[in-house]
Amino acid sequence: MSKNIPDFKNLIFDQLAASKGKLSYCVRWDNENPLTKVTASKFQSVLEKQINHWNRWLVGYECWPYDHIDVDIVGYAVKDKSIMDWSDNSLGPIYEGILDGEGSPKCPDECYKHGRGDTSGCKNKPFDLTLWPSTSAGENAFGTGGDWGQRIEMYLGENKPSGFPTCVMDEDEVLTDADGWLLRIILENIKSRYSF
Numbered sequence: 001m002s003k004n005i006p007d008f009k010n011l012i013f014d015q016l017a018a019s020k021g022k023l024s025y026c027v028r029w030d031n032e033n034p035l036t037k038v039t040a041s042k043f044q045s046v047l048e049k050q051i052n053h054w055n056r057w058l059v060g061y062e063c064w065p066y067d068h069i070d071v072d073i074v075g076y077a078v079k080d081k082s083i084m085d086w087s088d089n090s091l092g093p094i095y096e097g098i099l100d101g102e103g104s105p106k107c108p109d110e111c112y113k114h115g116r117g118d119t120s121g122c123k124n125k126p127f128d129l130t131l132w133p134s135t136s137a138g139e140n141a142f143g144t145g146g147d148w149g150q151r152i153e154m155y156l157g158e159n160k161p162s163g164f165p166t167c168v169m170d171e172d173e174v175l176t177d178a179d180g181w182l183l184r185i186i187l188e189n190i191k192s193r194y195s196f
Contacts, residue, residue, distance in 0.1 A: 005189050010114060013187065015128045017194045018113075021066035023051065026075045026095075026107035026127040029083070031135040037086040040076060043131060047071045057180035062187050065196045074125035077105040093124045104134070 015023060027043055029035045048071035058064040075092040078084060084094065100106045107130060111122035119126040 005186055009193070011186075011190065012129075013190060014193065015113070016066060016069065017196075019128065021068070022070045022072065023047075023129060024072045024074045024113075024125060024127045025129050025131050026077060026092075026111070027073060028077045028105050028107060028130050028132040028134075030079075030104045030132055032083065033135075035076070035078065035084050037084075037091065040073075040084075040086075040091055044071055044073045047073075047131060053175055054179075054183060057175070057183050058187060061184055062191050063196050064187065072125075073131075074127050075107055075111075077107045079103075079105050104132075106130075 012023075025043070025047060027040070048069065051069045051071060055066065055069050059067050073092055075095055076084075077095040077098060079097065079099065081087060081094060081096045087094070095105070095107055098106055098108060107127060108122065108124075111119055111124060111126045113119055113126045113128050
């Protein structure tokens with residue numbers, strides 16, 4: 001199993017250990033649907049609930065020190081602010097018109113803590129991960145993820161394709177025992193990186 005665990009030091013475990021049980025997200029709103037303040041204000045609680053469903057498998061295992069993971073949303077990236085119904089920084093700064101090579105909105109590179117890189121040039125709060133609601137998560141993909149965050153397809157109940165597979169990211173909040181044990185096995189194999 002250990003040969004299948006990436007050797008790089010930016011797994012979510014590394015991010016949690018470096019920030020003592022906290023994660024900061026920047027949201028990349030990559031679609032033409034309006035982003036309302038009501039919708040945007042729900043992301044933090046959804047992400048915190050999601051990560052803590054996984055964390056419950058680690059609490060007390062191999063001396064894992066975090067009973068609860070706190071999540072903070074530190075900003076929103078959009079192509080154009082006109083799709084938003086608010087313009088102040090009450091939910092974090094709004095980054096308009098910063099685009100990646102594919103034309104998708106992104107959060108400032110200087111604020112990304114990838115591998116605990118230098119964020120001294122960040123004018124706002126740095127982030128660990130991105131949440132990337134998108135109308136195009138990739139060919140044949142409903143969502144992808146990596147050490148940079150999560151890109152999710154924007155399917156709501158009314159526009160979900162027929163034959164959409166049952167999965168954790170759909171309408172079920174249940175993780176299987178196999179998911180939990182896999183997470184524990186990963187921790188067993190990288191625990192030597194940490195001092196807990």
